Amino acid sequence: MAGVTELGYLGINVSDGDAWRKFGTEVVGLELLDEGEGDRFYFRMDSWHHRFVVHVNDKDDMAYAGWRVADAEALAEILARLDGAGFAYRMGTMEEAAERRVLGLAKLTDPSGNPLELFYGPLIDAHMPFHPGRRMHGKFVTGAEGLGHMLIHADDPVESHRFYSLLGMKGAVQYHLRSPKGTVQPVFMHCNDRQHSLAFGVNGDKRLNHLMLEYAELNDLGKAHDIVRSQGIDVALQLGKHSNDEALTFYFVTPSGWLLELGWGAAKAFLQQQYHLNDVFGHGIEVSGMHDVEL
Numbered sequence: 001m002a003g004v005t006e007l008g009y010l011g012i013n014v015s016d017g018d019a020w021r022k023f024g025t026e027v028v029g030l031e032l033l034d035e036g037e038g039d040r041f042y043f044r045m046d047s048w049h050h051r052f053v054v055h056v057n058d059k060d061d062m063a064y065a066g067w068r069v070a071d072a073e074a075l076a077e078i079l080a081r082l083d084g085a086g087f088a089y090r091m092g093t094m095e096e097a098a099e100r101r102v103l104g105l106a107k108l109t110d111p112s113g114n115p116l117e118l119f120y121g122p123l124i125d126a127h128m129p130f131h132p133g134r135r136m137h138g139k140f141v142t143g144a145e146g147l148g149h150m151l152i153h154a155d156d157p158v159e160s161h162r163f164y165s166l167l168g169m170k171g172a173v174q175y176h177l178r179s180p181k182g183t184v185q186p187v188f189m190h191c192n193d194r195q196h197s198l199a200f201g202v203n204g205d206k207r208l209n210h211l212m213l214e215y216a217e218l219n220d221l222g223k224a225h226d227i228v229r230s231q232g233i234d235v236a237l238q239l240g241k242h243s244n245d246e247a248l249t250f251y252f253v254t255p256s257g258w259l260l261e262l263g264w265g266a267a268k269a270f271l272q273q274q275y276h277l278n279d280v281f282g283h284g285i286e287v288s289g290m291h292d293v294e295l
Helices: 017-028 072-084 094-100 157-166 218-230
Strands: 006-014 031-033 040-044 052-056 061-068 102-109 115-122 149-152 170-173 177-179 182-184 187-190 198-200 208-215 235-241 248-253 259-264
Touching (some): 006 115, 017 031, 061 149, 094 115, 157 187
Antiparallel strands (some): 006 061, 040 052, 102 115
């Protein structure tokens, strides 16, 4: 059965483009690519033309998530399943595909209204190796695992699980977390070896709760942590290790208000279901009032 293969790219709306240029390069280590389009610029993580499209406007949230499929035939198979289940979509035009630097795409929304794009054939600029925005000891973990993972808003986690299962993703509840509002049971879903590419079931005031990017070298996570501390950026969750993906991570606030999780050492996707009550250690809340629960 054809399914999505990775979280390929992410479009974000930002109100302060200059702040994001500095944040993405000097804090995270992303490569800035500006092709003079005026209302947008890009961040690279590897040899793809881009992994992020940064749209400068009056909003500060996710604009769309791009999920890769193998080819046109796989896209047609997935769209047929969505059509049979009553989910609407439209095929992107040639101009829209060219804008995303892909060969073809379809546009749709998930049951909570989060905009998605299913695409195939991304532009790979093999002649232009990734050049980090600051010194790095290694690279980002991408390749077949995609750019990272994200936790998004879901009005109805059961319906969201049904929808993303139609896209070929697998997963289930992996935590039973205590919160002031009771026990929270977020859902984690994967589509490749990355432990999860998508999570939902913890809602905030934005479509995007947090995005996780993974370094291949522990030293790069340590350097990022030093930079965040030295610049006085608000840390939401201190350094800690998750029980499900076993990643050493910390969470901090982006210029748009949602959280970025940077990590290292994540395990691969579960072959069988299990669940946890707590993280291995750490992840103490530092910025009070941000969210009841973070993952």
